Each structure stands twice: as C-alpha cells, then as structure tokens.
Amino acid sequence: MKILHTSDWHIGRTFHTHSTLEHLGQVLDALIEIVRVRGVDVVAVAGDVFDSAMPSKESYALLTSALRRLKAVGASVVMTSGNHDSATRLGFQSEWAALAGIHVVTRPEQYLEPISITDEYGPVHFYGIPYLEPVLIRHLYPGVPLKTHEQVLDFAMTQIREDLTVRGGRSVVLSHCFAAGVMPASAASDVERDITAGGLDVVPLGVFDGCDYVALGHIHGRATLTERVRYSGAPLHYSFAEAEKPRGVWLVELDAGGLGAVEWVDLPVPRRLTVLTGELSDLLEDAAYADREGDWVKAILTDQVRPLDAMRSLQERFPHGVALEHRPAIQMDVGDSSYAERIRTATSDPEIIAGFLSFVRNGVGPTDFETALLAELLTEQSTRAANS
Incomplete structure (x- = not known):
C-alpha cells in the first residue's frame, strides 16, 4: 500500500495580508498529480486543514475541489483536525463523505474507530487522532489524569494498541502535536501556534510505540524523528521563518511485514521567500539581486538611520516586498540616561x-x-x- 503523508495545509492563511489560496491551489494540483502518477492508495492529512475556525467559502471550495480530484485519481483520504481547525466545521457531513472514501476524523472518540483499508496483504488500520485539547476532553474520562497533551496522547495510544492487538494487521496513526526531537519553540514559525515546544506538552516518542507508521502534523518543516515517526511539514511557505525549509510530502509504502520504503517527494514553490540584508540603496541597485525581484521579500535594512518611505522604495524593485526590519549595522552605546x-x-x-x-x-x-x-x-x- 502506498500512502502519501501530508499535513498543515492551512487553507485560508494570508501571507502578510496577501491571500495564499491561488498558490496553495497550485501546490495541491502538484500533490494530486503525484498521487496519480505514483499510484498512491491513501492520502493522510495530519491536521490543520484550515487556518482558522471559521473558513471562508473560497477556502471550502478549494478543499472540496482537492478532495474531489483525489477521489477521481483513485485515492482514499484520511484527514484529522488540528489546533487551527474547528472540529465541528471540518467534520460537518463527514459521515456521508466517508461513503466516498473521504474519511474526516474530528470527534474525540473517533480515534478508536479505525478506517480499515485492505490491500493484497490484508487490512491496514488508520487511527486518526484529532487534536485533543486536554481541558475539553478530560470530562469524558473521569478519574484519568489528562492535564497535558502528553497524557492525552499516551491514553489514546494505549487504547489504540489494545484495539490493534484484537484486530491484528498493520497500522498507521495520524496525530497533530509537538513530539520529542523537534526544534525548540524559538525556531518555530509564527504559524505554529502554541501547543507548545520546549514546555510541558512535548510528547515523548515512546508514546507512539506499537504501530507501523506515525504521520505527524503541526511542525511546518519536514522531520524524521525515527524511520517510522515523521513530520511532512506544510506544503506551502507561510512565514519567512520557513524560507529554508523544503516543501514536499512523504511517500510511504507498507508491505506484508509493515513499513517498507519511505521517500521524500518535493512540491513546487510558487513564489520563493527571500530575506535581503543591507543598506536600502544597495538593495535597490545591486545587480546580484536581479533574480530575486519576483520573490516574496523581507528586507533587513542596515542603514544607520531608517530611510524614509522605505517600503515604497523597496517595492519599486521588488513588487512583492512585504516586510521591513531596521537593524543598524553599527549599534551606538547611548548609555542608560533618560x-x-x-x-x-x-x-x-x-x-x-x-x-x-x-x-x-x-x-x-x-x-x-x-x-x-x-x-x-x-x-x-x-x-x-x-x-x-
């Protein structure tokens, strides 16, 4: 069975006030083409499908189109809600979507209702764990300590392992969290809202023992925590902090014995992100920056005095200049006097x-x-x- 692992689509996210729907549509077109060409059986989307709890009609239209075309090229879809999503809105009419092979997992109890998909070697059970905020679910399990995301996921995975022991077969878990081994919180982008890293809610890798593959979401850069526990990252850049992180998906194969080959497949970048540093006059005149004129540009200006109307000047050369930071090259010691x-x-x-x-x-x-x-x-x- 071929599984494409993706996450963090963030449909509806803006980039410095600019809509990203068109660019995300281009990337999803490429993702669907990968599914078609590589004969992918299941697309696993590990949370943060939408960027907000109240998606626009245009965001719904993009998701609907993507799911329709994934089905048309022969893939089933297993999708879970993340901390950006409204579980209720994302899961609306999911019962009927499941009849078409589009499985949207948003209710807290659904992680014990695996989606079982069969290949020539037997069933593969997909356990989708929606984002489970401890304060919102602890009342469902009185007497169980559920104060942190680690405790919640440990409780869920214990039940999943017990269920899998009875069912038998291979298994894939989808989860949206900060897992041990990811970057510190200071390296996260502004889109990765606090679940948190470097704090109490980092989830140890041992929590995910007992399944063949774990498709993680929430971190926007790809990461291999172990051979069977990975982040795919977001398919589109949503922050300058993500500029150097590649965009793509994991193509995972399960054979008769469990996890087989895992391959990274790049996705296109519709518009690069570039951070330029220097005095404004140099940025506007240096021929070395000619190939960056079509990029999203953030300029770090090193002029000793902040130039007047710097953004307008920047955009005359870089039409997609969207951010400025003034960081003088020489920091004067002005003392502590008022x-x-x-x-x-x-x-x-x-x-x-x-x-x-x-x-x-x-x-x-x-x-x-x-x-x-x-x-x-x-x-x-x-x-x-x-x-x-």
Whole structure:
C-alpha cells in the first residue's frame, strides 16, 4: 500500500495580508498529480486543514475541489483536525463523505474507530487522532489524569494498541502535536501556534510505540524523528521563518511485514521567500539581486538611520516586498540616561531637537540636510511669531 503523508495545509492563511489560496491551489494540483502518477492508495492529512475556525467559502471550495480530484485519481483520504481547525466545521457531513472514501476524523472518540483499508496483504488500520485539547476532553474520562497533551496522547495510544492487538494487521496513526526531537519553540514559525515546544506538552516518542507508521502534523518543516515517526511539514511557505525549509510530502509504502520504503517527494514553490540584508540603496541597485525581484521579500535594512518611505522604495524593485526590519549595522552605546537627562544642558531649540533625534535614533543626530531644514523652519517660526 502506498500512502502519501501530508499535513498543515492551512487553507485560508494570508501571507502578510496577501491571500495564499491561488498558490496553495497550485501546490495541491502538484500533490494530486503525484498521487496519480505514483499510484498512491491513501492520502493522510495530519491536521490543520484550515487556518482558522471559521473558513471562508473560497477556502471550502478549494478543499472540496482537492478532495474531489483525489477521489477521481483513485485515492482514499484520511484527514484529522488540528489546533487551527474547528472540529465541528471540518467534520460537518463527514459521515456521508466517508461513503466516498473521504474519511474526516474530528470527534474525540473517533480515534478508536479505525478506517480499515485492505490491500493484497490484508487490512491496514488508520487511527486518526484529532487534536485533543486536554481541558475539553478530560470530562469524558473521569478519574484519568489528562492535564497535558502528553497524557492525552499516551491514553489514546494505549487504547489504540489494545484495539490493534484484537484486530491484528498493520497500522498507521495520524496525530497533530509537538513530539520529542523537534526544534525548540524559538525556531518555530509564527504559524505554529502554541501547543507548545520546549514546555510541558512535548510528547515523548515512546508514546507512539506499537504501530507501523506515525504521520505527524503541526511542525511546518519536514522531520524524521525515527524511520517510522515523521513530520511532512506544510506544503506551502507561510512565514519567512520557513524560507529554508523544503516543501514536499512523504511517500510511504507498507508491505506484508509493515513499513517498507519511505521517500521524500518535493512540491513546487510558487513564489520563493527571500530575506535581503543591507543598506536600502544597495538593495535597490545591486545587480546580484536581479533574480530575486519576483520573490516574496523581507528586507533587513542596515542603514544607520531608517530611510524614509522605505517600503515604497523597496517595492519599486521588488513588487512583492512585504516586510521591513531596521537593524543598524553599527549599534551606538547611548548609555542608560533618560531623554530629559540628555537635553538638560541644551540651550536652544536646535540642540533640544538634535538631542531628541539622537535619543530615538540609536545615538545618531541630525544629518546636514536635517540641520539645515530645522534652521529654516525655526527661523520661519520666529519670523511669524514676531509679526503676529
């Protein structure tokens, strides 16, 4: 059996206010083509199908189209809800979708209702674990300590192993979580909302013992925690923090004895993410950046003084420039004195203004142009006051 492991589609996510639906549609087109060409039997989507609990009609339309075409090329789908999803909305009419081979697992108790799909070697049981927020499910199991995501998943996996012992056959688990061995929280992107990493809710890998393959979601970069426990990452870049992370899917084969070959298959990147660092004039003039003019661009400006109207200037060369950060190349040591202390000895308006500019601009006072402009404005103000 061939299984395509994907996750974190985040349908409806914006990228610095820009819609990503068109680009995600292109990537899903490529994913569906992989399913067709490689003869994939089952597509496993491990959570965060939508980006919000209230998806737009356009987001629903994209999902509906993708599922329809996956079915048309011969694949079944097993999909679980993640922490971004509304389980109720994602799971609406899932009972009827299952009749067409589209299995959407969102209810807490459904992890004990495996989707069994048979190949020439017998059944493969897909145990979809929807995102289970401890505070929302602990009342279902009085007497069981369910305070952390680790405890919840350990409880669920214990039941799954017991069920599998009775059923027999091979098994695949889908789960949306931070598992041990992933990057620290500081390296996560702004899309990976807090489940959390580096804290109490990291789930040890031993929790997932006893099944042939574990398809994880939530981390937006691919990761191999063990040969049978992996993250596929998101199919599209949703943050500049993800710029260097490849986009793709895992193609997993189960043979008669369980896990067989696992292959990474790249997905296209509709528009690259580029972070450029330097003074604004260099970014606008350097020919070395010509091949980046069509990218999503974040600029880290190293000018000592933040340039005026920098974003407009940036977008004249990089139309998809969407983010700016000012990080002066030279950090002046301005001490700990307050603004009031710094201008206490000032005896004129120009000195007061110069002290203010130095205070708010990391020790950099007015330029020659600004000094001349200030002198002109202050002279004009004095003239008006004398004539009034």
